[in-house]
Amino acid sequence: xxxxxxxxxxxxxxxxxxxxxxxxxxxxxxxxxxxxxxxxxxxxxxxxxxxxxxxxxxxxxxxxxxxxxxxxxxxxxxxxxxxxxxxxxxxxxxxxxxxxxxxxxx
Amino acid sequence: xxxxxxxxxxxxxxxxxxxxxxxxxxxxxxxxxxxxxxxxxxxxxxxxxxxxxxxxxxxxxxxxxxxxxxxxxxxxxxxxxxxxxxxxxxxxxxxxxxxxxxxxxxxxxxxxxxxxxxxxx
Numbered sequence: 373x374x375x376x377x378x379x380x381x382x383x384x385x386x387x388x389x390x391x392x393x394x395x396x397x398x399x400x401x402x403x404x405x406x407x408x409x410x411x412x413x414x415x416x417x418x419x420x421x422x423x424x425x426x427x428x429x430x431x432x433x434x435x436x437x438x439x440x441x442x443x444x445x446x447x448x449x450x451x452x453x454x455x456x457x458x459x460x461x462x463x464x465x466x467x468x469x470x471x472x473x474x475x476x477x478x
Numbered sequence: 479x480x481x482x483x484x485x486x487x488x489x490x491x492x493x494x495x496x497x498x499x500x501x502x503x504x505x506x507x508x509x510x511x512x513x514x515x516x517x518x519x520x521x522x523x524x525x526x527x528x529x530x531x532x533x534x535x536x537x538x539x540x541x542x543x544x545x546x547x548x549x550x551x552x553x554x555x556x557x558x559x560x561x562x563x564x565x566x567x568x569x570x571x572x573x574x575x576x577x578x579x580x581x582x583x584x585x586x587x588x589x590x591x592x593x594x595x596x597x598x599x
Binding site for chain 2: 417
């Protein structure tokens with residue numbers, strides 16, 4: 373299953389609402405996860421099963437969608453949120469990731 | 479706090495072999511499914527393979543590019559996950575991350591810091 377994220381990158385300011393989309397090449401129900409990766413660090417799980425917030429993740433992060441179209445929203449961007457975000461499907465093997473969306477400071 | 483610590487990375491020539499290890503702590507390793515995920519320099523994430531817990535069969539799955547060359551195993555007495563990499567190719571150059579792979583939420587919950595593997599002549 374191919375996962376396609378958009379945009380490839382975006383520039384935003386602190387306090388902005390940011391939306392990243394992820395599209396699957398076929399129906400994956402709600403088996404969609406989101407990860408955040410900062411430079412030189414391991415990825416971190418943010419959202420699992422499309423909309424469930426991982427323990428300890430701030431509530432400004434939210435996920436939605438099912439089937440083939442999914443969204444990650446950051447309601448009010450904070451300085452520590454500048455990073456690359458990846459979606460990943462867990463519906464079927466092999467597990468596949470999107471190409472990533474880099475969120476940069478405007 | 480859950481910890482995963484990888485080791486064993488390094489520089490190896492094409493066609494060579496390397497074995498990575500990952501030691502887990504602060505969680506029940508025996509009951510955990512585990513995966514390896516890799517990231518080539520400047521590139522995105524690629525799932526490499528998964529091993530289920532022994533109680534769930536201990537079976538393995540791999541991504542196509544590594545099937546037949548890489549072997550995952552585990553030693554639950556040592557809380558250790560292994561990745562035996564044979565027939566290495568330059569395109570295997572990457573940081574290799576060890577992750578827990580929850581069968582419940584079907585996500586990579588926890589990640590190690592990674593170990594770098596460089597395949598070059």
